[in-house]
Amino acid sequence: MDIQYLNEHLGPRYIGHFAVVLAFFAAILSTGSYFMATQTRGEVLRSRNWQRLGQLSFLAHGAAVFTVIGCIFYAMLNQYYEYQYVTAHVDGELQQRYIFSAFWEGQEGSFLLWMFWHVMLGYVLMVVARSWEKPVMAVLCSVQVVIVSMLLGVHFGFGDALIKLGSNPMLLLRETVNAPIFQQADYVELLRGNGLNPSLQNYWMTIHPPTLFLGFASTVVPFAYAVAGLWTGRHREWLDPALRWSLFSAGILGIGILMGAAWAYEALNFGGYWAWDPVENTSLVPWLMLVAGIHTNLISRATGQGIRATYLFYLFTFVLIVYSTFLTRSGVLGDTSVHAFTEMGLETQLLFFLAFYFFLSLGLMIWRWGSIPVPEREEATTSREFWMFIGSLTLFMSVVLILGATSLPVYNEIREWINPAFDGLTLTEPEAHHNRFQIWIGIFIGLMSGVAQYLRWRERNFGNYFGKFALRTGIAIAGAGLLTALTLLWIQAPSIAYKLLVFAGWFAIWTNLDYLLFFVRKDTRVAGSVISHVGFGFMLIGIMASAGNKRIISQNQFLMEGLTEDEQLARSTVRLYQNVPLGMEDYVVNFTGDTIEGLNRRYFMDYKRVDKSGRPVEEFQLAPNVLYDKGFEKIAITNPSTKHYWNKDIFTVIMGLPPEEQSVKIRQETEDSLQYRVLPLNVGERATFRDTVPVPQRNSSVIYTYGIELTDFSRLPAHPEYTPEPGDIGLSAAVHAERTGGIGAHDTTATVALILRDGLLYHYPAQLNDMSLRVKIDESVFEQLLVRDSDLNYQEYTVEPGSTVTVGDQTLTFERFVSQPQVEHFQPQDEDIWVSALLTTPDGQSMQPVFLIRGKQPSGVRDEITSLGLYAHLVSINPNTNEATLRIAQRDPGTRLSIPLAVAPRSYRTDYITLQAIEFPASTCFGLVPSR
């Protein structure tokens, strides 16, 4: 059955589909053309023609990629929810500034971001690469072919097997899922978006992914140069342009990684900036490899040594990028990482991607190994190149170690594939494990980056130079030692390794600055290397300062026996009651209140730092927040709030709310589970009851006696949280409650209210936390407020306008008929015919019972003068005599309303939060962390 769907916007879909296919084939054509241009590079004319074709098709490819991105943005900005990518990442509440974040939240969007950068880099290369353009672009285009294929969304039948090539971002929702809703032609009207994950709605998500992906994307350029060098056999010439691109790439990727660390620290409650999470590791590892490559590249440029190593490092940097893509996007890491993507059915394709470039690199190296020039003369052990090479190898070792540990899930998958009974290995304590090795590598690299600066290229005569070298190194050791001692006075190092780390950091800073002062006159380019090494030195100190010195302010107040010190330290959450200040370490913290704005709930904590005698030294406020999920069904994310100082940060994050505050569902369930008893009370009346509460974990119970008094009530509801609206019916009451029994007596007053608005009841209960008592007005009060007709004793009167009737002790005048009156107790609909009879009392009160014909059926609407106890219906109208037939009743208005108060003992406190507060020292080493 074909359904003609209404209101679908299929334009972007057709254009987008076409553009994806165009991008794919243009990339293939471009790869082929550049390949041929390289192969025929001996014949100038033929080669140039191929090159032209390659350029044109790459331009077309780029345009197609931009078109795909444009189509998705167009659909997202217009909120075309028939597109699955739009429903998955956008909703009506999404602010425009997060539209980019929403775009690259999904796998397809991030692939497109990656391709976007490749296209931009390709355009730049077409202008600047000159003689290298042909082979370099051939490689870059081939990568584009592979990535576009991830977005093709084409299915092949291959014998029995169905091969799925890519996942198309332009698919309609009804093409991806099968649901009854798509039987409706107008389903588009019914769809809403899912929206951007609240934890990603911050500025980090706007700036971190594009930077990181530019870093990722740019590693393809050194890779392409390496392939080009091997391919064309120009083993020395590629080193220069490759170095420039590698420096760019390492810079951007490094910034991207640091941003990720800053995000983790600043906005997410990871309680630190680096957790050796697999996803973090897989972006660090290619960077380390690239940095190793840059150093061997410098060596080979200066001395001709180490060209093979440079090739290998650059080739495998890119392979590692692909490997990290495979790890994070294939779902392999699902178990071990907090932020890996979930499976998308691209595993095979990603694996092919990986295998292709791995074997391509390996094959090229084997093919050309013999022809790569190696100088006859060996480097001296006292030369700069020798120690730089050792440094590169150390970085490589760091890569191997991190990669090995991070790849455990892959190893497990393979073992499980061979032997399904295999359970899978895991690092027991990944952070401790990584730190154990990487600290020493950090120390070694820190020292090396200093010493190597003092050594000379191609050292032939170290004997003559030794004195100078020893002097400078000696001064540097002394200076770094002094600075280390000073640093350790200020922050304590947890172990000897961390002390050495500080020393290595200062040593790197000292030596590099010394080198800069000495050399900058001769060659200004050394400044770049010095700045990065000094930065590295500061990072080492920063790592030690923050890793070894976080102080948990929110020490647990409860003792639990038989725990180890580490386990005791893990118990770092404290509970704070509202307006009950709590002393934690050298702070007094008071939770003063909270505000809700949309889904964002912000809590205010007043911090007071006190000195030893308890005098306040300083006061400040922190406001951590929680974000609710849509519909307030759970907490989507908690965000810390941090007070920054030059030398430390006070970090505070909400760990939990009372269950009833976490979710409306739990609140409803809890409310339903409470055992309310209803006490009908008149003003001034008091009722008592008893409640027996078992004491947890003891064989006894406490008997509490509660006394509840209704001190006042009002038909005009007043409650601090209630804002009146026209048409509300309700009342409020003042209650005085007391409890005796147990340890102490409590005595409290509270205001409760109950409102009927548009047919819905709104309770404003009071939770009396000191006596675990919840009080509200029972809904049965409305039975008293709204008198039923069957309870009234009606009399019928047939009267003309102007005449009076006597009902009980009241005299009513039937003034006149009012045609189509606007009255509060009746809302007319279209095509209604209605008339009222205006009845007045001598003291000026009135009522207007309504006679109504709706759909040819006569009916009526009652009106009342509540204070006099008068109720009236207009039963019929006689058009001939102009007489009205009225039914009027009176009852004793003096019946005092008794207010049914519903009270539930053993209700749960709602005026507390649990929070964690940590002092991190020296975060300013990461000066790029902005404060919020």
Add this chain to the structure above:
Amino acid sequence: MKKSYLLAILLVIVAVVLFWQTGNATSEYADFARAAETGNRVQLVGTYVKDKPTVYDPLTDPNYFSFYLEDLAGAEREVVLLMGKPQDFEMSESIVLTGRMQNERFIASDIQLKCPSKYKDEEAMIKNLTES
């Protein structure tokens, strides 16, 4: 033989030694029986037993969350997690704990939840998307 080759071989040896160390730092996911045997800190996978008592009362102790876990071997034990109850705990498909056995209880200082994808169920997804 060049010095750099010698050094490379040296590094390979160091790397192998370190790798062997890494091997020691890993372990298979344990079960309660093995955790009780060794008494060491282990990682353990299991599923939450919904019909046994689950205690978390932040008013009594915000760092004490107790529940029952069934390990892969089918044994059920009480687990005491030394922190608050994590979000979405009830929804978890499987739970990875780091900790040790103490008497009959497993004292866990770290927890990782594996939650089912939000939209495993297409009907639930459509329902969610059409609710305003």
